[in-house]
Amino acid sequence: MSSAGLQLVSIGLCRYTFEEGPPGEYACRIELLEKHPSSTEGRQYIRFIEGAGAEYLGNIFRWAYFRRKTENGGFDLFSDIDSRLRHLKRISALLLSVFIMELCIGVYNLTLYFSLEYYRRGFYGNLFSGMLCLSLALLIFYGLLKVRKKSVILRKERILHE
Amino acid sequence: MPNENLALTEAVYYILLSLYTPLHGYGIMQKVEALSGGRVRLAAGTLYGALGTLLEKGWIRALPFEEDSRKKEYEITASGKTAAENELKRLEELVKNGESVIRG
Known part of the structure; x- marks a missing residue:
């Protein structure tokens, strides 16, 4: 969607909110977290990912959505x-x-x-x-x-x- | 029982090297990329898992930080330095043997 100029800005149960923006502005990644995002461990992990330059968009159950501007280089949650x-x-x-x-x-x-x-x-x-x-x-x-x-x-x- | 003579992964070796000076998560990612000349790019999820394992093993330690801070800093411990030095010796042996066989 980002490549078509629609940027995902927030997530909710059965609700995805997009905003218009430059095509390919963001790269989005989804991860199934070990713990629920509202748990202490989940919050710690999300803070860590945010500290590494990504933006947390929201979650559906344990599925967490992140995005990062593509101008900052490639965006992956796992590298090995x-x-x-x-x-x-x-x-x-x-x-x-x-x-x-x-x-x-x-x-x-x-x-x-x-x-x-x-x-x-x-x-x-x-x-x-x-x-x-x-x-x-x-x-x-x-x-x-x-x-x-x-x-x-x-x-x-x-x-x-x- | 874990075998301490096993090779370290590239990610773990570079994380240990980067933590000879205290750094936070994003700082580690940048340092590793710089140390490897841009070849090794650690992703945040992978780094988080590796830091957890290294903390459990006692090879690194977290420095005191404020609860709300996103910039938790880590540094290498004495046992972490030993592990990095052992890995360096192993890599030197690999290079020496590789050179003697491949380049004669």
Whole structure:
């Protein structure tokens, strides 16, 4: 979005605020923090990143958004394989827990639906919820596979390089 | 039990070198970039993790600071200097052996 002249200025739940500005003015990065941004550790980390020249835009749960002017050089939150792998591991753990939750809710709802007598199946709430949860689980599983693939590539690279 | 003879990562070695004089996070990033002639650019997230590990090992220490300050400063300790010196010896050995084999 920044390259199109829309600069992200703040974040909230289901709310992204953009302002017009010179194209490519900022580089944005998202990180899944170890602790919630409102915790002591989370605040310490955010202060550290801000002290290093980045701007904290806000968070959605543990996902923190940062940006920095591109005129100050490239902006990355991680510069070595180990810290990238640790970040991917955090994302993977989150995705796995949501995947299991969606799968269980989906299977539970479908089981409820199909356990009803045939003539009582006119109520589609359980069927709809079950299908929706299983679809979400499938989508999350795809994301999980992509994260795992990225981790495998980085681990192979670490055998040769730091 | 951790093996103290293991090679340091490039990031850790440069962080230790940069902290022979006390510096805050952004100062470390700038010093490392300057020491390496612009080749090594530490990202803030990576540096934060490395500083936490070095503090745990006692190779660096945080200087007293005000709670609200974003500029927490760190400096190398005696055990950190020993680790850096050991790494220097290891690197000298690598260069010596590399030169004798590659350049004859």
